[in-house]
Amino acid sequence: MEPTTFTTEQENFKRMAIEFARRELNPGAKERERRGEFSEAGWRKCAEFGIPGITMPEEYGGLGLDTMTAVATMEGLGYACRDSGLIFSLNSHIWTCESPINRFGTEPQKQRYLPRLITGEIKGGHAMTEPEAGSDAFSMRCRAEKRGDRYLLNGSKTFITNAPIADILLVFAVTDPGKGFAGISAFIVEKGTPGFSVGRPLDTMGLRTCPLGEVFLADCEVPEENRLGSEGSGAAIFNAEMEWERSCLFAAHLGAMEKILEECVEYARQRRQFGQAIGKCQSVSHKIADMKLRTELSRLMLHRVAGLKSAGRRAPLESAMAKLFISESYVQNATDALQIHGAYGYSTEFDFERNLRDAIAGKIYSGTSEIQRNIIATFLGL
Amino acid sequence: MADYTDTIRSFIEKEMAGPGGKASLSPSDSLIDKGIVDSLGVQRLIAYLEKEFDLQIADTEIVPEHFETISAVAQFINFKLGAKV
Numbered sequence: 283m284e285p286t287t288f289t290t291e292q293e294n295f296k297r298m299a300i301e302f303a304r305r306e307l308n309p310g311a312k313e314r315e316r317r318g319e320f321s322e323a324g325w326r327k328c329a330e331f332g333i334p335g336i337t338m339p340e341e342y343g344g345l346g347l348d349t350m351t352a353v354a355t356m357e358g359l360g361y362a363c364r365d366s367g368l369i370f371s372l373n374s375h376i377w378t379c380e381s382p383i384n385r386f387g388t389e390p391q392k393q394r395y396l397p398r399l400i401t402g403e404i405k406g407g408h409a410m411t412e413p414e415a416g417s418d419a420f421s422m423r424c425r426a427e428k429r430g431d432r433y434l435l436n437g438s439k440t441f442i443t444n445a446p447i448a449d450i451l452l453v454f455a456v457t458d459p460g461k462g463f464a465g466i467s468a469f470i471v472e473k474g475t476p477g478f479s480v481g482r483p484l485d486t487m488g489l490r491t492c493p494l495g496e497v498f499l500a501d502c503e504v505p506e507e508n509r510l511g512s513e514g515s516g517a518a519i520f521n522a523e524m525e526w527e528r529s530c531l532f533a534a535h536l537g538a539m540e541k542i543l544e545e546c547v548e549y550a551r552q553r554r555q556f557g558q559a560i561g562k563c564q565s566v567s568h569k570i571a572d573m574k575l576r577t578e579l580s581r582l583m584l585h586r587v588a589g590l591k592s593a594g595r596r597a598p599l600e601s602a603m604a605k606l607f608i609s610e611s612y613v614q615n616a617t618d619a620l621q622i623h624g625a626y627g628y629s630t631e632f633d634f635e636r637n638l639r640d641a642i643a644g645k646i647y648s649g650t651s652e653i654q655r656n657i658i659a660t661f662l663g664l
Numbered sequence: 665m666a667d668y669t670d671t672i673r674s675f676i677e678k679e680m681a682g683p684g685g686k687a688s689l690s691p692s693d694s695l696i697d698k699g700i701v702d703s704l705g706v707q708r709l710i711a712y713l714e715k716e717f718d719l720q721i722a723d724t725e726i727v728p729e730h731f732e733t734i735s736a737v738a739q740f741i742n743f744k745l746g747a748k749v
Contacts, residue, residue, distance in 0.1 A: 463703035464728035518726035660704040
């Protein structure tokens with residue numbers, strides 16, 4: 283493994299995550315990926331390992347550790363775990379449900395949900411995207427109308443990570459249609475609430491073991507005490523979620539890039555063509571040199587963001603830049619690794635084609651590459 | 665208590681309102697209704713306020729009532745600076 287800015291303890295977390303993933307999460311991963319099957323057993327093992335609770339307060343059962351430790355753990359999982367969908371599912375649970383409840387929730391909300399989210403007893407996610415509101419997320423149509431001490435939610439959501447398995451979802455809906463982004467609020471909706479239903483699981487190119495689905499809200503009554511934050515704070519909650527996700531989830535991509543790089547170096551040293559190791563051909567060695575460059579730059583950007591978040595700082599620009607660079611680097615490195623391995627890379631017998639399929643998703647979720655560029659441009663005053 | 669209305673207005677007019685006649689804002693103009701502060705813009709405004717006034721704004725404080733108008737932003741900054749002392 284490469285030297286990092288991690289402390290010895292954080293480096294140990296990364297090593298333990300690598301050993302844990304190899305031992306507990308990888309058996310059967312390829313077959314599950316082919317079937318698009320979520321691993322309930324893997325989820326439980328991750329929860330027992332403590333992954334959902336790394337940064338959560340100890341009073342709710344978390345480990346109370348810092349952001350860099352979470353990043354180190356995610357790097358380890360990304361490096362070793364062949365079930366990328368499971369890792370993505372866990373990250374959605376952590377950054378789009380557990381973390382916002384911890385940051386914005388009332389004490390009763392925290393007491394009610396955090397301990398069970400941390401132990402993995404219940405699974406969470408958030409429901410933002412709609413059929414007509416993707417990148418333009420705040421143009422959503424889902425409505426939440428106040429009726430006494432309750433809200434009536436109506437609308438539909440799509441491409442919702444964890445929807446088919448979630449026990450609770452953080453649903454974003456319009457409470458004040460005249461206010462645009464400032465008229466959106468967030469609600470904790472429990473599975474089984476009358477009027478709440480989940481559609482068929484959606485089939486995807488990559489991250490196939492992560493359940494993804496539609497959510498329907500038809501006169502779904504949610505008590506006022508389940509509103510997260512004040513009315514109109516939905517955009518702030520969503521932006522905070524995305525900043526955390528961009529700062530931590532993409533550590534798994536960095537871990538995967540480290541692994542792919544090592545495999546390419548090894549292969550380029552072993553594989554002989556035209557009487558020499560292919561690594562002696564500049565067409566191959568330069569590709570690998572560029573992969574190394576992208577991996578190390580990704581590490582610098584990610585650790586800078588994680589450092590800012592660990593210090594309690596805001597990092598909207600830095601997290602957007604890191605997310606953009608890491609996700610695009612991962613796609614490029616996965617593409618190059620496949621090319622270096624030739625037909626073996628293209629074969630489904632190995633992980634290179636899966637890495638590429640999984641990597642492409644990173645340019646879309648947590649805000650597309652184009653949205654990250656919009657954020658960067660906005661901060662430049664453009 | 666200091667009045668930071670002009671400082672904040674100057675930033676918003678110069679950096680966020682842009683060309684096209686949106687400048688010359690009154691303290692009570694709705695920044696949201698006029699489309700001057702959107703979901704990305706509010707993040708930039710917060711970054712500016714944190715740097716300019718050397719303070720930290722919590723995620724839970726990013727609510728419409730603090731960013732609806734220049735006057736509301738100035739009042740919020742006064743409150744934050746008062747809490748720092």
